Amino acid sequence: MTEPVNFQAVLDEINAEIRPLLGAGGTVASYIPALARVPAAQFGIALRTCAGAEACAGDAATPFSIQSVSKLFTLTLAMQHLGERLWERIGREPSGNPFNSLVQLESEQGKPRNPFINAGAIAVADRLVSLGDACADILALMSSLAGEPIAFDEEVAASEAETGFRNIALANFMKSFGKLDNDVGPVLGMYFHQCSIRMSCVQLARAAGFLCRDGAHPVDGLAAVTTERQTRRINSLMLTCGTYDAAGDVAFSIGLPCKSGVGGGIVAVVPDRLTLAVWSPALDTTGNSLLGMKALELFVGKTGLSVF
Ligand code: GLN
Numbered sequence: 001m002t003e004p005v006n007f008q009a010v011l012d013e014i015n016a017e018i019r020p021l022l023g024a025g026g027t028v029a030s031y032i033p034a035l036a037r038v039p040a041a042q043f044g045i046a047l048r049t050c051a052g053a054e055a056c057a058g059d060a061a062t063p064f065s066i067q068s069v070s071k072l073f074t075l076t077l078a079m080q081h082l083g084e085r086l087w088e089r090i091g092r093e094p095s096g097n098p099f100n101s102l103v104q105l106e107s108e109q110g111k112p113r114n115p116f117i118n119a120g121a122i123a124v125a126d127r128l129v130s131l132g133d134a135c136a137d138i139l140a141l142m143s144s145l146a147g148e149p150i151a152f153d154e155e156v157a158a159s160e161a162e163t164g165f166r167n168i169a170l171a172n173f174m175k176s177f178g179k180l181d182n183d184v185g186p187v188l189g190m191y192f193h194q195c196s197i198r199m200s201c202v203q204l205a206r207a208a209g210f211l212c213r214d215g216a217h218p219v220d221g222l223a224a225v226t227t228e229r230q231t232r233r234i235n236s237l238m239l240t241c242g243t244y245d246a247a248g249d250v251a252f253s254i255g256l257p258c259k260s261g262v263g264g265g266i267v268a269v270v271p272d273r274l275t276l277a278v279w280s281p282a283l284d285t286t287g288n289s290l291l292g293m294k295a296l297e298l299f300v301g302k303t304g305l306s307v308f
Contacts, residue, residue, distance in 0.1 A: 007274075008055040011045050014298045015057035018043050018280070018291050025291035026282030029071075029262040034159035035065060035281075038263075041207055041282040043091040045295055046201035050213050050273060060201040064279055065156050067261030068099065069204065070138070070194040071121040072238065076210075077141050078124045079230050081131055089179060090115050090123050092237060097263075099244040099287055100166045102173060110177025116259065118191075119170045125190040126180045134190040144205035147219040156196035164192060165197060195261075204277035205269055211235060211257075211269045218275075235269055239307070246286040254296045256307040264289040268296055270305045 002304045022041040030036040046056035056081035078086050095113040104113055113119035135152070142150040160167075168296060171184045171191075180187055199207070209218025211234060212227035217223045226234065238257030243266075250258055256276075260266040264281035266289055276299065280291035300306055 007047055007049070007053070008057075010299065010302050011047065011055050011057040013206040013302065014045055014295050015043065017298060018295050021291055021294070022280070023282075025162065026284055028264070028281045029283055029287070032156070032160055032163060032262070033100070034153075034156045035263060038064070038280040038281045040280075043278075043291055043295070044201040045278045045299075046205040047274050047277070048205045048209050048218065050209075050241055052218075054202070054205070056202050056205075057133065059279070062279075063198040063200045063203075063280070064265060065153060065195070065261070065263035066197045066199050066204065066265050067262075067263040068116070068118075068121070069259050069261040069265050069267055070197050071116050071124070071209070072234070072242075072259040072267065073141060074121060074124050074128060074138060074143075074194055075115045075234060075237070076226060077137060078127050079234070080224060082226055086124075086127060086137045089127070090120050091226075094240045095248050100170070102166075102170060105170070105173055105177075110174040110179035112174070114237060116237065116241045117244065118167055121194075122167065122171050122187060122191050123174060123179065124188045125194065126182050127198075129182045129186050129190055130168065130225055135193050138190075138194055138197070139212060142199070144220075145210065145218055145225070146199065146203040147206060148203070149196060150203065152193050153196045153198045157192045161188070163187065167191060183306055191202060201265070201277040201279050204265060205275050208267045208269065208275040208277070212271055212273060212275050235307075236272060238269065243288050246284075246288050250293070254293070254300055255308050256296065256300065258296065260288045260292070262287050264292060264294040269300040271307060273305060
């Protein structure tokens with residue numbers, strides 16, 4: 001594609017193509033009661049280039065529950081503090097199973113397949129709890145990356161704690177293998193809170209900006225968030241594991257590192273070019289935003305951007 005791309009025009013076109021499809025398919029996550037109330041017919045898209053130019057369309061300024069997109073940022077925090085030691089407790093293989101699956105944990109002695117499934121994120125939360133005030137630390141990182149204050153949604157966090165039987169089981173199962181250092185209570189407290197972080201597409205595209213800039217801070221370009229090598233590794237984990245058992249299909253049809261959440265948000269990275277955030281609450285059967293994925297497909301089709 002010839003330069004320069006008019007990204008605002010591309011996002012406006014995508015918004016115009018997606019809006020007639022709103023409400024036509026997928027279902028809002030209902031297993032977390034506070035999420036079940038979110039109106040499905042919403043769609044937002046935002047991007048930020050490595051140079052700091054921003055574009056957005058639709059409901060891009062509406063905050064939503066980032067859910068598992070938070071796993072990207074807790075991984076970042078853990079890599080900053082623990083470096084290679086993090087991988088003693090967490091693998092780097094796609095699971096090929098739903099995000100909340102228990103099955104592989106038994107044969108793998110409580111070591112989760114990767115940091116982006118629930119078991120892996122709970123293991124990361126355990127490491128962060130050992131390091132200090134994990135809840136304060138993740139909010140400080142998110143606020144610094146977004147360039148404005150970011151907060152938890154306490155109602156969503158409480159709703160997850162009340163109904164998070166699967167996550168409670170995962171944490172206890174890992175604890176039974178001696179793979180959590182802390183009590184299950186504070187680890188799950190951190191996990192449920194990180195999932196409840198509220199951000200908009202505009203804020204998420206900005207916050208993920210270090211991933212397209214070899215780790216350079218998206219707002220304060222001088223400080224490194226992660227090293228170049230760590231940044232490459234985060235991107236490769238997003239490509240292979242960021243959308244759970246849909247990761248192969250997403251690599252095939254979109255070809256960008258992505259991280260999704262059951263709130264309907266997805267963050268995508270075009271290394272050395274831009275970060276993109278999309279949001280639409282209705283999900284497909286793998287727990288990924290149906291129209292968010294459609295929007296990413298339209299984006300790569302229109303711009304020709306890909307890691308391949
Ligand atoms: N809070 C959700 C859960 O633990 C996060 C899952 C997701 O976004 N995929 O089930």
